[in-house]
Amino acid sequence: MKLYKISALLLLLILNVGCRSTKTLTSSAAIDEGMTAKQIIKQMDKQEARFKTLQAKVRFDYTEGTKSINHTVTLRMEKDKTIWLNAGVAGISLARVMITQDQVKFYDKLNNQYFDGDFSLLTKLLGTEIDFEKIQNIFLGEPIFDLKNDTYVTFPNEESYVLQPKNQQAIFELFFLINPGFFKLDSQQIYQPFDKRMLQIDYKKYQQVSGQIFPENIRIIAVENNDEVIIDLDFKGISLNDDVRFPFSIPSGSKEIELE
Template identity: 50%
Template sequence: MKHLLRIVFFTFLILTVGCKSAKTLTATESNLKLNTKQLIKENTRQAAHFKTLSSKVKAIYSEGEKSKSVSINLRIEKDKTIWLNGPFSAARLLITPDKVSFYNKLDNTYFEGDYKLLSDFLGTDLDFNKVQNLLLGEALFNLKDSNYVSSIYDDAYLVQPADQRPLFELFYIINPTYFKVVSQQLSQPKEERILEIDYLKYQEVDAQIIPEQIKINAVEARSETIIELEFKSVSLNEKLNFPFKIPSGFEPLELK
């Protein structure tokens, strides 16, 4: 699975384009007096509301001593579609609630399947909502679906399940100024897996709070993969299309 994800990523590695970003959020007066219920309410209230989002995303992929960067066009139709397009449309990735699809014009191959592809790559079970939440700075697991407790950690809120499962530990760190997730960490000690997602910067776009810089660190045993994403030239609620059609004659990728 990781081999296939490398193929998807490195297909995009052709050029890098820079664009002007929106207003970066800065910390002002902190509020560290909220109880857990109030905190989750504030976090929920800060969720971005839009119909569509488009952005140029500068991505840096690092594994060991190897590092590559690329510019990708990202489009999202909230709760329906996530679309990524590489330079010169040489490769496209389409994510919907039902499946993950990808094609690569450089070697005439394609993939259509479930979320196991992405889940194996990041070391945790994913679905459409979790991928969308990851990109938008929302908790991967809905904070209203379970019983959570909070405490103060390094001038921020640390949120975790009241009863951590022995095989799966989950932590969130929430900013005390604008109440967005600044880090979420999933640990599976038995499998030697750790997934850490850090939101290094947020930006305000049309009164909505959108991530500006994300760092994803996926560790499995002795293997470590780092993906850094920078969202530039973000726009909301424009009319977008999501063209995706696997060209005829392409061969399916074999998963190993």
């Protein structure tokens, strides 16, 4: 798959509003080498985000080779149902994305184009089934795979617990790095060495909102062969459980994008 297609797909995941009291979290907790993988996963379950709706102000920095894009956009979510993303200027929407359980669609007014499809292209990109829950979990700092569906082993590094499947596959390797202080992800990594692909999602900072823990800074690195895309997301404000709307209407005259 060409890198420009990776770029388009990842931009779907990036594209913010109210602000509540937040606090950046720091952790100086020591690694407990006696903790088992099951105990770590149990602690992670306790930190799972619980809310009905979420709004956030997000700044993203996108780098592909010598090209870079910087923007601030709007993210709205209804948990387990809808992810809605909007980029605009002076109240005018220039690009909008809506992701539901079975559909991905977006429009781009600047280029007069739109896309309306499913998750098949994302599945092809990652080499594994991708769906709404996995995309949602990226934003929330949670594993994109259900850790209860496999047997994991753990070993510590200097700052994190590392989880990996007990029977790691040579063609598809998974690693999850867990913060020992508040048991959220420091990083999740997928390697496909035969296809020369790598997806790494690093969680640089977390913040506390209404007693829950959410990412404050996320870095996404996607590599295919020698091509690399880097996306940094900074969540400037998060509010929970407000009334939100998800307006979406493809502008008339837009041309459909057909991605191979």
